[in-house]
Amino acid sequence: MILLPCPYCGPRNASEFRYIGEQGERPDPNQAAPSAWRSYLYVQSNEAGWVIETWWHASGCRRYLIVERETVTNEVRAVRPPAAPPRHRLLDQAEETQGQSS
Amino acid sequence: MRHRHRSLPRYSAFDLVRHGVSGSRWPSVWQARDLQPSYDVVVVGGGVHGLATAYYLAHHHGITNVAVLEKSYLGSGASGRNTAIIRSNYLTPEGVRFYDRSLKLYQALAADLNFNVMFSRRGHLTLAHNDSSLRTMRWRAEVNKLEGIESEVIAPNEIKELVGHLDTSGRARYPILGALYHPPGGTIRHDAVVWGYARAANALGVHLHQYTEVIGIDVGGDRVVGVQTNRGPIATSVVVNCTAGWSSLISKMAGVEMPIKTFPLQAAVTEPVRPFLHAVVVSGTLHVYVSQTDRGELVFGASVDPFPSYSMRGSLEFTEGVAGHLLELMPSLANMRVLRQWAGLCDVTPDFSPIMGVTPITGFYVDVGWGTYGFKAAPVAGEAIAQMIATKKTPTLIASFDLARFSEGRLMAEKGAAAVGH
Numbered sequence: 157m158i159l160l161p162c163p164y165c166g167p168r169n170a171s172e173f174r175y176i177g178e179q180g181e182r183p184d185p186n187q188a189a190p191s192a193w194r195s196y197l198y199v200q201s202n203e204a205g206w207v208i209e210t211w212w213h214a215s216g217c218r219r220y221l222i223v224e225r226e227t228v229t230n231e232v233r234a235v236r237p238p239a240a241p242p243r244h245r246l247l248d249q250a251e252e253t254q255g256q257s258s
Numbered sequence: 259m260r261h262r263h264r265s266l267p268r269y270s271a272f273d274l275v276r277h278g279v280s281g282s283r284w285p286s287v288w289q290a291r292d293l294q295p296s297y298d299v300v301v302v303g304g305g306v307h308g309l310a311t312a313y314y315l316a317h318h319h320g321i322t323n324v325a326v327l328e329k330s331y332l333g334s335g336a337s338g339r340n341t342a343i344i345r346s347n348y349l350t351p352e353g354v355r356f357y358d359r360s361l362k363l364y365q366a367l368a369a370d371l372n373f374n375v376m377f378s379r380r381g382h383l384t385l386a387h388n389d390s391s392l393r394t395m396r397w398r399a400e401v402n403k404l405e406g407i408e409s410e411v412i413a414p415n416e417i418k419e420l421v422g423h424l425d426t427s428g429r430a431r432y433p434i435l436g437a438l439y440h441p442p443g444g445t446i447r448h449d450a451v452v453w454g455y456a457r458a459a460n461a462l463g464v465h466l467h468q469y470t471e472v473i474g475i476d477v478g479g480d481r482v483v484g485v486q487t488n489r490g491p492i493a494t495s496v497v498v499n500c501t502a503g504w505s506s507l508i509s510k511m512a513g514v515e516m517p518i519k520t521f522p523l524q525a526a527v528t529e530p531v532r533p534f535l536h537a538v539v540v541s542g543t544l545h546v547y548v549s550q551t552d553r554g555e556l557v558f559g560a561s562v563d564p565f566p567s568y569s570m571r572g573s574l575e576f577t578e579g580v581a582g583h584l585l586e587l588m589p590s591l592a593n594m595r596v597l598r599q600w601a602g603l604c605d606v607t608p609d610f611s612p613i614m615g616v617t618p619i620t621g622f623y624v625d626v627g628w629g630t631y632g633f634k635a636a637p638v639a640g641e642a643i644a645q646m647i648a649t650k651k652t653p654t655l656i657a658s659f660d661l662a663r664f665s666e667g668r669l670m671a672e673k674g675a676a677a678v679g680h
Contacts, residue, residue, distance in 0.1 A: 175564060194664060199516070228567075
């Protein structure tokens with residue numbers, strides 16, 4: 157992989173991007189057992205094959221992107237924006253409280 | 259504990275002359291043997307770690323019904339791709355003690371194995387270009403001295419005396435403010451370590467199986483019962499994962515998840531020139547380390563690639579980047595030509611420390627997560643894992659490097675001395 161096709165900027169050199177990590181479900185910090193939280197922090201699939209990852213176009217549009225990449229050949233199959241923007245749980249709580257008061 | 263290798267032919271100066279005069283062929287140093295249906299211990303990975311483990315199992319503990327399985331040829335992975343630097347000036351007391359034992363074993367290895375591993379004590383310099391690295395180096399020097407390791411912070415004029423080609427002028431883009439000087443650090447011939455351990459282990463009865471790939475690990479209940487290979491199944495109650503690059507995938511075969519990401523690490527070598535660089539020079543700020551081999555080539559490397567991958571292709575970005583940084587340190591190397599570059603795979607853990615010891619599966623041991631510092635630890639890791647298998651107890655030296663530290667929140671703080679430092 158030398159070029160990463162950014163959906164906003166077009167094909168750009170991979171060095172413009174920063175690797176963030178494999179996509180993983182974030183457990184609820186209030187509910188998760190310590191072991192579940194630590195495996196969320198430390199354990200990755202580290203697959204030799206196709207993986208779905210988050211990358212950040214640090215020197216371009218500065219947006220977060222979902223990248224499907226083959227880790228042995230570094231072939232890239234798809235780059236797309238995340239389905240929904242990441243939300244902060246406090247934001248959710250604030251909306252819930254608002255809903256209750258009205 | 260120390261007994262002579264029974265069937266091992268001894269090398270001597272007389273032998274060298276005799277073979278030189280007669281032109282007769284040297285005997286093969288190890289023999290291919292038939293794959294047996296069962297072994298007491300199966301070691302996965304025929305690199306320095308796997309071979310050292312097998313050797314110490316046989317030599318120190320008399321456990322000789324051992325197979326080493328290697329999916330390619332011996333030493334084809336990280337053992338043949340590293341930059342062969344050894345040192346023990348780490349940051350945590352546990353790390354310092356552990357790597358110091360390794361350095362001592364390496365120093366005596368040629369005599370122990372009767373095989374020239376070309377150990378070369380060079381002096382190891384880690385340069386500081388800013389106040390924060392200087393502060394970490396003072397800290398490291400104090401920890402090192404408390405553990406009895408030769409290690410001190412030296413000034414630019416003292417650095418210039420050791421390595422005349424370094425730009426210590428203060429006019430450089432990243433001026434050299436000082437260095438951590440570690441006289442016992444040096445280099446060793448990495449292939450010779452592989453061959454020496456293989457030869458000695460083979461002579462003690464260990465079976466070395468090249469081109470034998472593990473494709474599955476059989477677990478019954480919570481115990482290991484065997485391994486599946488491309489050459490057939492093997493029954494065993496003890497499996498040791500000594501792989502690098504593929505260690506998380508091998509562990510997954512036994513159902514053990516590892517906190518590991520695999521990154522390529524690139525290195526390159528120049529054409530040979532007359533000896534001018536005695537010490538090993540490392541710069542964490544500039545992400546480069548360099549040493550001169552006995553043949554006269556400069557071997558240099560950087561930190562791992564910026565994203566995880568199993569690809570072992572070199573990149574122009576690496577060569578450009580590392581060459582630029584090297585020239586900032588030693589401008590006089592501008593006309594040196596690069597002969598070749600290569601990459602090896604590094605299994606990086608969240609705390610830049612290895613994972614050694616037991617796993618939730620009884621009989622499945624790991625000696626993995628060696629990041630960019632595996633070669634320098636091979637003898638001590640092999641010795642400790644062998645002791646662990648023989649005595650069924652975790653040696654104190656490696657107790658803090660266990661897999662459970664990640665779930666129990668006992669991470670090692672070794673990043674400051676291991677992330678780029680070589």
